[in-house]
Amino acid sequence: MQPTVVRPRIVPSVLPADFSRLGEECRSLEHAGVDRIQWDIMDGSFVPNMTMGPDVIASVRPQVGLEFEAHLMVQDPDRMLSHWVSAGCSLVIVHAEACTHLHRTLAAVHELGARAGVALNPATPASAVAHVLDLVDLVLVMTVNPGFGGQDYLASMERKIAEVRSLIQDQPHEIELEVDGGIGRNTINGSARAGATTFCVGSALFRHRDRLADEVAHLRGLAESALSDSAHGKEAA
């Protein structure tokens, strides 16, 4: 039987959105056909920037049907995990570097009824997730240093993307591989060929806010062609 090509997921970051109209902005993304919405949570400590708290996300939650993921760029995320889940995030991504007891933190996310993801800073090796894969639903490889949107993609991360792909490939449960930072028309191909199937896109998408649906389809098409050329982009029909 012919293998089918994995459908790439396009997940916008809300960082470039107009924060005074977040509900409308998220509805536009939903109408444009994106797969989820990523909320970039920054605490001014783990990263040198601050964004929003759970009440902001909760206020948008009833206005949009899409799944929400929280990308927690937060030192010691444990004490607030339940707030992000209560606000409506069904996927919670913590940074490996921010957790003293990563295994415990991931178990706590599952106990709250959410899916758990682990993000890796550019300087963190793929091996940082090797011993927690049984508790991981998604690995997020940062392709910029976290803290700001609009930075240049680090192509040097493609080797790590490939290493994570080979780590997760043989797991008994599905683990998504997402990339985040500087993803757009010129970089989605390289990260897809390396092993990513989910693409967080911020500024490269909002740059085309007058034709969001076209840009989502265009980016997904570019990723689909790259995945169809690569072994990891195929699944049994």
Ligand SMILES: O=C(CO)[C@@H](O)[C@H](O)COP(=O)(O)O
């Ligand atoms: O987590 C982060 C930054 O820390 C990202 O989600 C970016 O906000 C994505 O924005 P672009 O790099 O695509 O502009």
Ligand SMILES: [Co+2]
């Ligand atoms: Co992010």
